[in-house]
Amino acid sequence: MGWIEHTNVRIARSPVGKYFRLDGSGHPKERKGSNFFTEIRAGLATFFAMAYIISVNSNITSQSGGTCVCPSTSPDLCDSDPEYMLCVQEVNRDLVTATAAIAALTSFCMGLFANMPIALAPGMGLNAYFAFTVVGYHGSGLVPYEVALTAVFVEGFVFVALTLCGLRQWLARAIPNSIKLATGVGIGLYLTIIGLTYSAGIGAIVGSKSTPTELAGCATLNKDGLCDPSDKMRNPTMWIGIFCGGIFTILLMMYRVKGAIIMGILLVSIISWPRPTPVTYFPHTPLGDDMFDFFKKIVTFHPIKRILGVQRWDVSEYGGQFGLAFITFLYVDILDCTGTLYSMARFCGAIDERTQDFEGSAVAYLVDAFGISIGSLFGSPPVTAYIESGAGISEGGKTGLTAIVSGLAFFISIFFAPIFASIPPWATGCTLIIVGSLMAQAAKDINWRYIGDAVPAFVTIAIMPFTYSIAYGLIAGIMTYIILNTAVYVIEKASRGRIVPPNKEDKEPWTWRLAGGIFPPWTVRLARGKKDFWRENDQAVGVVSDRQHSEASSAVHNPEKTVISGEKPAGENLS
Template sequence: MVELVHRVNAAVADSFVGRWFHLEGSGHPKERIGSRFLTEFRAGLTTWAAMAYIISVNASILSDSGGTCVCPAGDGCATDPDYALCVAEVRRDLITTTAAIAALASFLMGLLANLPVGMAPGLGLNAYFTYSVVGFHGTGIISYREALAAVFLEGWIFFFLSLLGLRQWLARIMPQSLVLSVGAGIGLFIAFIGLSSGGLGVVGGNTANFVGLGGCKPQYYVSDSLPGYCASHVLQSPTMWLGIFVGGIFTVFLMLYRVKGAILIGIFLTSIISWPRPTTVTYFPHDAAGDSAFDFFKQVVTFRPLRLIGDAIDFHYNKGRVWYALITFLYVDILDTTGTLYSMAKFAGLRDPVTLDFENSTIAYCVDAFSISMGALMGTSPVTAFIESATGISEGGKTGITAMFTGLAFFVSIFFAPIFASIPPWATGGALVIVGSLMIRNVRDINWDYYGDAIPAFLTLIIIPLTYNIAYGVIAGIISYTLINGIVALIRRVTNNRIVPPSYEDSEPWVIPPGSIVPLWM
């Protein structure tokens, strides 16, 4: 068996495929040491296993926007059964969309950019799209269709920025403390969503203190119009405890022992327990919504075309609020995708330590931008690189073959939409909290020794989850950083460096890395 593996790896390396992807033994001047075809295959499936939770999680978050469903009352229709059935249909469409765009984006990233990075609609970006732009059940600043138009145009703007090299240059000149705090703040935001009524339900609304303990049964809500607001009997929901122990703690134990696909295992185990109907934790209660969901679930394997969200864009670019959403999408996505791509390239050993750029960066950003626009046509929020790609890289993935196999696995997932559509929110809540805890570890690299770096970073970190808005956190960080450090620089200049903060030597130097603002092809 070992001999067969060596022969297959050697044969592929000595072919056109090996030279295109720079496999070791291909003879390419930039061959990547340690890259093997079958290792790349295993790494690709590992990345898919770590990312596959996004299929259900993304659909769960985006469906909170209501999609193309119309609420006649204009108040979110939280208790309207017909609206709830429509939202359930939107969620099933989003299952197909998420798997399809993840398959396309990951495959193109591997084929064209030769990077071992999986792509899919991003957590954080989807939360901003849903809760800050469209609003819960369409109660936000613009409609779902108009938000898709903003995402579609954002993708093409990114495409041209990437061709000109501006996107890479802007990412390299951002103060590192702000870049790190945005990622950590998004982690807090995601964890908060996982703890709230869109996930485990541990945190609920409170009419006196804004938030409080949740987890009560529906009959103990303050009123039918305020689901998640508990009047009494908090922390008594059986589905909440199922999600905590199986989807949360059990998943953490699997991760401690480095079980591949631990998050996916936790989600599916919680879901399987929730599928039988005659239980207190069932996802299919005996009502109209439960019967409809159960009928779809019984199909198991099917292809569901996009019925409600495919090509649903309204190009209302004459509205100021659409441009507000577009600009914030642009900036947030620059921080999100750029930071992740640079981190994964560094982890894979593909980042230049001097210029801070990585191999095929222009192509990678163009693929990302193209995927963003294609995702909008399919009805989803911006596509981004996934930090879970680190699992595949740690398995030995070093080339684009890893990402291509990740994309193929997502393509197969399209035909199992009934299974992914039947994953309850309490099954994904634990996964959101875990992913949030992984993202917040960026805070250890923030420069906490100098107030000029620490305060703007902290403001970014805390405002993102508390305002339910990534853009507000980013704006607070940039403005405070500019004010604090700009005034210090002005005082130093006016006094000829005689008045300087005592801890100024601990400040993080702001430097522009060497290299042109334009890409090498220009």
């Protein structure tokens, strides 16, 4: 063995290796195939795939104007007010720091406490809803920026309550298996759409008038936001992204070259930084000059000045609007984060097929929930788990070390923001497409034999990319499943079992009575009188009988009753 293999073995056998359950650590739940250097490489891959969020989130959220006050009643007229636009630019710089800081904190905590290779950051889609609907362009929306941040702060603590009660985990586990598999596939296609667009990809597609999308690839969009027919497929940055960030990366992956994704992203970025070239990320325009001036600083720290802790706690005059913003943030975030966490957990092989849960799910949800509230204090829209974590998982990330490395990289980016905020979207676009193709493999495990399972799964897959929303895809798939299968159940009962689908035996079984119960394991241990109820019991991992599960649930509902046998409740096996 070389020094890398020797180091991997030594770290795996150390307390660090056992804590993170590296392969060879001797932990009963060690993650097979995981090792220290692979986790580092995976964490860097996740970071580089997510680095665009530093600049993209700041650009989107600052369009709300932040705490800047527009002197005109028309938001559009504020664009010509130099003082106001300088204030908006300051908010933009604040958000660069805030985005990197909250991504660093939450990703590090996810890895350290939940031991999952999943990074977090302010959510794409959620930030657009925050900026353009809740606060509105230059403050023309439902509530002021300060009130919107209050809604986000409260939402985070509601998540904490739902998680401690076990309802958030149970809701996710109660989703039918085909829908959960379809969620991973739909997120893969959602990633592909992102990778193909202009905002965070190679710019190969754009919206259209006669069709939802059309082929793009032009250097500039016209006044309607479309490509002129004569200019399509002529953008050199798109071709650089395709060949250097896509084809080159895939070839390296075919030959199993370690760090292929990182190499592709770095190659495209380095090609795009010099000016003037046809593929430069810093054209000679006012915006390009400003970006290049920021890039040349290399190392700098911009403190958060205008948006730190600006919540407005008296929301009485915005009661209805505040409630609407709060409820929307709540249901979109719970579905978005739930779908992402479970698809990423399945992608890295952490799902327990018996309980349909993953190790540390309660802690993972708590990290996400507290991250939402802390992020709002930084002035950021809601934080959520990122589907770009699939980039690190595809590099071999299996433990929390992946997320910790991503968090540390985000922390470093606070001081190197000019560099990390200058990774062009066409450098990461093909990475998202590649990860999407890997996630789409789950489609083969969907129950296509029974149309009552197949159609809801397909609806989930289709709606996610076509509506640009993970949450809407889950809603559509679950509602389709409920309507179809409830109708079959009612017809069967009304006909006394005479009218049933011919191949109903092919349907996947579903029940709300899930292994592990509704309540989280710590409540079961607390009800049994275990003093250190936050720790798992030292017992072998295996299939637990229905009787044990029943006793565990009974202990929660009736804590005054004791379990007669010496067997321990099923819930105590779960983390």
